[in-house]
Structures are given as C-alpha cells and as structure tokens.
Amino acid sequence: MSATGHALALHGLTKRYGSFTAVDDVSLRIERGQFLTLLGPSGSGKTTILMCIAGFVAPTAGAVLLDGRDITALPPEKRDFGMVFQGYALFPHMTVAENVAFPLRVRRMGAAERQEKVRAALDLVQLDRFADRLPRQLSGGQQQRVALARALVFDPALLLLDEPLSALDKKLRAELQEELKALHRRVGRTFVNVTHDQEEALSLSDRVAILNHGKLVQEGAPAALYEKPRTRFVADFLGKSNFLHGTVREAHPGGFAVMAGGTRVIQAIAPDAPRPAAGTPALLSLRPEKIALLGEAETAENAVDGRILSWSYLGAGFAINVATQDLGALRVTLPSWGAPFAPAEGMPVRLGWSATASVPVAEDAD
C-alpha cells in the first residue's frame, strides 16, 4: 500500500443539540501520516467530533478540511474515509471475505482485482485463514481485525477509529494496541482514534487531543501532555497526580516558592516563563512516581514528613498513601524490586522530590 496519508484540519468546529453544546469551537490540525487520538471522558464530545469528520453529524458551525479542501457538506459516502466502528458493525450475513470486499464492491471493482485486494488486506491483519467464516464465528479480537481490514482495503484517505478496543478484555487490548501501532507504521496512513482510555492514548498516538465538556483542553505529543499538563483536568485525567495547594511566597527567574501551611515547596519554571506574583494562590501537580522515600541521611529540594495511611502491592510496585500535615494525603508509587523497606500502616516516612518534578497547573474554568 502506498504511504500517502492526508492532512485534516478542523476549524472552529461546533455542534449544538438544542441548548446543549456537544462540541465547542474545536480547532485542530492532523498532519499526514499522523496517529491522533481524541481523548476525553464520556460526554466530552470526542465521538461527536469523529462523527463530524466522518460526515454522519453535520456541525452547527465550523469546517472540516481535507488537504485544504472544505468537505463539511460532503456526505459520508463521498468522503473515502475508512472507519472502524464501536462494536465493529460487521455485516452479520456476509463472510469475512465478503465483509472486506464490501467497499470494493460498492466501487464496482472487477472480481479479480477485488479478490487480490481482499487477500492482501486479510494478510495484513493475519486473518487469511478465516476468509470464509461468518463474523459470529470469530472471537472479539478477530472481529476487530476484520473491521480494520475492511476499513483499510480501499486505500482510504483517512482511517477513523471509534473506541476500537473498548469491547476487548485487558490482555487482548494490550496485544491489539501493539498490532494497531505496527499497522499504522506499515500503512503510513493518517489515523484518527477516539478513546476514553488514557493508557491506550499514550501508547498508540503521535499526538493526543484532550477534550472536556466539548472543548479542546490541550493537545500535543503524549510525553509533553504527561510531563507538562496545563490544567488540573489534564494532569488528573492523563495518569494520576497529587495536587499541592498553596500561596506564592516569592518568585525568581527560573523558579518560585509556595507556602502550604508551614511547608515551603520550591517549584522550578523555565527562565523565560512568566513569574507568578507573590501572594497569589498556586496549584502544583506532582506525579506519584516522582516522589522518593528519603533515608536518614538523604536530602531533597523539597521534603516533607508523614505517616503511611494505607498501601497496596501492585506486583511491579507499591502504591502508598502518605498522610502529611500541610500537603494532605500524597500518593507515592515505588518499584517493588529493590524497595528500601516493606511498607506498613502508621510507619513514619520522609518524602522528597526535586523542584523540577512538579508542574504548576491552572484550575479548570468549570
């Protein structure tokens, strides 16, 4: 298959249902060959955006552009997009091969060429042995692959995926994530994926757009979003986070100090970043894996004493809740291999983290 993805752009996309705004002025660019994931909780408008791209939902305002051409008014059957539906939507009365051949049959492709393409598509998803089965005779993961083959067989301009892995169990999901990623690399097409699963979004995508209440909250590469969330919502939704509330005491180029009760917390910022004014409230996001347990002689830029409130063993690591006087309960995760001690409830501990470990975030507007 040729490696020619297409670039898609959304301009001020808005969809209202009566007084309810499902999608609120979303603008986004998806470059050629990129794997973009629309991530958000249910009701965040991510599926509505996908349906606007596919053409099944007409936006109230705004435009959808494919390679600069306005396709907002184009009906779905004229868009040439492949789509994998939630629950796959395979035709139950057709065999696997007939399902995959459907888009070619619609395009009146000759039988010989059709057969060739169907075989290639089934090869791509390793289902060539199942061509004559009916969908109901396949497992969930196999059905998912048929849906992928069917969506890719006609060399679509764009592949849209609506929660493609949500119906599968955890282990199979992880397996198919790998496959989907490999498939994206192989076919080199532009993929737009919708999910509410943040792990899936992080592991699959080149870029992630996070949505909440119909608005685009933040977008960027997975690592950038995880490391530099701009708002409390993003920090909380993408992975887990502790939030430190305090008041700015003083600010210098490259950092500021926050007082939370009697505890002083130092926060590093970029030298050219705007400095917060002293006396204003501050909110810091601190990831559980960036907190260390300090031994007797160890020190850190930030340190706080606490007691273990509760803990759980997760196989690869421990998740420990530590009660502190000024910062509330802090969640800490540690690798279990080589952990300095066995945690116990009520055990006094000293937590430490560097000034670059935490990130200042904004409270959400709503």
Next chain:
Amino acid sequence: MEGAHRPGGAAKGLAWLVALYLVLPIGIILPVSLTDQRFLSLPQEGLSLRHYATVLTSTEWLGSIAQSFWIAVGSTILAVVAGTLCAIGCWRISRRATDLVRALMLLPIIIPSIVYAIGLYRYFAGLGLLDRFLGVVIAHGVTGIPYVIITVSTALAAFDPRLEQAARGMGASLWQTLRWVILPRIAPGIASGAIFAFIHSWDELVIVLFIASRDVFTLPRRIWDGINENLDPAMAAVAVLLIVFTVLLLLLDMALRRRRDAP
C-alpha cells in the same frame, strides 16, 4: 422453562378448553366434507370423496380458486413493495410524524372492513374499477399493507443502525445499502409480511362482496354464495382445502422465523 412454576390442574383444563373452542368449528368441517349425502350434513352410511371430486372438476370452483390465487399474488406484491418501503422510510426518518404515518397505515385493520368496503365502492365506481381484477388487487393490496408494515418494522427494530452507517462510510449509495445490507437483514420479516398479506387476500370476503359481482368471483365469495343458495357439501371440501393451504403457509412462516432466530 426450568425452575418455573408448573401449571395447576385448573389452568391446564382451561387451556385445553380454549384450544378445543378454537379447533372444534374447523374440526366439524372435515367430516362434513367427507359426507356421502347430497346436502350439508355429517356422513350417514360411509365416507366419500365425491365432493372433493366435484370441486376439482368444476370449472366454476377451479376458476374461483385460480382467480383468488392470482388476486392474492398481485395484492401481495403490491402490499410488500408499498409496506416495506413505507416501513423503511419511517424507520430512517424516525420522527414523531413517522409514528403518525405508521399508525395511519394500520387503519385498514383497525376500522371495520365493511366501512372500508363502502368507501372503496364509492371511489371505485367513479374510477371504473368495480368488478375488475385490478380493482380487487388494489383493494386487497392496500388492506394487506398493515401486515407488512408490522412485520418489517419489527425486523427493522432489531437491525443495528450502525450497519447502515458502516455501509455509507465505505462509500455505499442509499440504493446499494438498501440492496446489500438492509434488505438481506430484514428479508425474513418481509417474507412473514408477504405470507400474512397473501392469507389476508386469500380469505377476504366483505370487500369483495361490495366491489365485485359477476366477472370477479373469488373463492370465499363462491363459498358464501353456495351457503346462501344450495348448501352444497362441496363448500365443506373447499373449506378443508383452504384450511390446509393456509396452515401450510403458516408452517412456512414458522420455518422462516426459526431460521432467522437461529444464532
């Protein structure tokens, strides 16, 4: 059902009584049709097939059977095409107005057929359709639409609308989607509707009494006239043939349903 309450004696007795009540009038027809007498009665000295022979050699009876059959075929085609398209249209648009349309389409089985027949008589007189094959086909076709609407709407309710979206998303036109995706999925519902529409036309009498007289003489009409005029036991033989034919159609419907419901 495993673990369910077993029916008590009284309930069982009542159920059998109802079944008997339904079957008895049909049951009496069979011995009457086999009578050796020349009038409508139970067999006296022995069983005889002479009345079946009369029916199957009489040009009048055979003519009526043929006429009824072709009218039923024609009106079934009319009812299936119109009813299926209407049901699909209502399903696709699916607004409050379409619920109204669907209810309106059920009118022929809601209002008494004699009222319907009087209305038809007035219109058909003006259109020159009285006592015409086409007139009866149209009348039976229109009154057969409700059966098709009911069965096709039921089949569509079980149809996953994402299949239609999927088809369109892959570039299928409305017509291709209809032909390759929607129709194959609802075919058993259409077949059921067709069978019911056929049976409806096959045994319809009231409308025919109003809009046909001499040229169009359907089977139920001939039985009706026979009862009024000469009490010929041949009618009982015809009735048995009618029942057998209808039961066969219903068995076909059941077989189709079983195939559709199979996993």
